Amino acid sequence: MLREVESLPGRLSSESLFGNGKPLEIEIGSGKGLFLANAAESNPGHNFVGIEIVAKYASHAAARLARAKVENALMICGNAEPLLDGRIESSSLEAVHVYFPDPWWKKKHRKRRVLNPKSIRNISRVLKSGGRFHFWTDVLDYFEQTVELIAEISPELGVPIPEEEIEAEHDLDYRTHFERRSRKNQIPVYRVRYEQRGP
Ligand SMILES: C[S@@+](CC[C@H](N)C(=O)[O-])C[C@H]1O[C@@H](n2cnc3c(N)ncnc32)[C@H](O)[C@@H]1O
Known part of the structure; x- marks a missing residue:
């Protein structure tokens, strides 16, 4: 299923989106939706929401979910950042997934990165105790800066x-299309998970 931001309930939760209380996992920047479809299929006890800003990718991912006939996943077409900032209760998510976010190579464009101080604070805020944050990238500079930033501003996420x-x-059989592309081109991939220690 594909939801536009305008059609969403005020608060995003398993109850408001799926009508049940299953643990909720969110992916930011789902691209073509390979992770979301596989994760939803192999974890029927959890709900999954993918947020993708580019309409054609969001539609592609939603079509993949429809083909997989999963009822525990949906795609939202829109910008993840304001949703994460104002629409998700603190300590409510089981996991946040960010795979191969756009690198924004130029220094002057780095503030556009989807992992920035505000979004990292929000990711930490929305995760429940023991909740997971998965971050994979093939951009070493992005990886190192994010790991440093988390240690500095969100130590409650624990160690990578x-x-x-x-x-x-x-x-x-890859986590995402971008992981597949990097590995087929022998490009190293940096993968970490954090586990929220907070209350
Ligand atoms: C490099 S692609 C990676 C896609 C997928 N995660 C993968 O690994 O194959 C990054 C994706 O994030 C999406 N994106 C970028 N900024 C976003 C935002 N603020 N909210 C939602 N999606 C975003 C882009 O449109 C793009 O599809």
């Missing part, structure tokens, strides 16, 4: 826990 590369068993 490395996540293993898993051997692909078939051509789409």
